[in-house]
Amino acid sequence: MTDLINAILNRASQPRLTSPGPGRELLNQALACAARAPDHALLRPWRFLVIEGEGLDALGEVFASAVDDPREPLDADREKLRSMPRRAPMIIVGICSPKAHPKVPEVEQVMSAAAGLGYLLLALESAGFGAMWRTGSVAHHPAVREGLGLDAGERIAGFIYVGSVTTPKPAVPRPRPDELVSNWPA
Template sequence: MTSVTEFLLNRSSQPRLTAPAPDRATLEKAFACAARAPDHALLRPWRYLVIEGEGLEQLGNLFASTCPNNADESEIEKLRRAPLRAPMIVVGIVSPSEHPKVPEVEQLLSAGTGMSFLELALQEAGFGVMWRTGPIAYHPAVREGLGLSEHESIIGFLYTGTVAMEKPRVPRPDVHEFVSDWPPERP
């Protein structure tokens, strides 16, 4: 196996992150990796927002603003504190275009692959990452607050920073559980 394969087999999400976050040179290289995602017709159907420092508090306030008026104060506070779980968050955004040969789903897959490449590049640089979504990623107030256009969607919040504490390894399924041959062999 190559070093890339070994790296992929050992990849894991890290929920406990602390400062420092990736520096600008590391981020630039990681975004260059993200731009290597397969991209039919070179549409570049992605963009990213980097949020750190005071921006994390503003993002927390934006998250908290999505709570209904009758929400419990602890629920509001949980959303307000959520972005503070890492020193940096990269918001992945799919920004599809109309194209006669490239359906929107292919553009979404391209943007998701770019986000995954970004995640892997940051991990290879020694940082921990956690890709988060949940209902907050699809809330209209969050989309609007982050300045997304009507045709854009959030594909994830990539929390990143220095790993504070390694999490235990997660068991992975056996390949035979999700791979089969087609057409199936006849008995």
């Protein structure tokens, strides 16, 4: 088994995170891993925001603003939304920025962004940090997209919460490959 296979098989999302988050050098390496995602026509259909410190409170305000948004009032607890970003010392927002291309439909660009976030998680986890990919109703709300400065065609692929693990998550049952895989033709 390679180190990489071992790291992937033993990875788990970690919801309970605290300071410190990763330093600049590791963060840059992890973001470089995200940018190694398979990318049809090399469109680079992704970008990232790194949010820390008071930026997390600003993000909480943006989340809370969705409750009163007249376009799409979000039926959620305002205070809970406001405090959500403080569940970790760092949040990396993965943004899919689809580019118009005759051979690369938007869905392929969204998949590329998602693959990159998977690599980002693996890089951070293999360096000893905990991380968790979250979205929730806020990720697709116009007040949040606008508050984070997304262009009209951009979408939030995920909020990657990152930090040091406080209490590791209990083991999650994993599917066996034979439950998911069949030969074709049978």
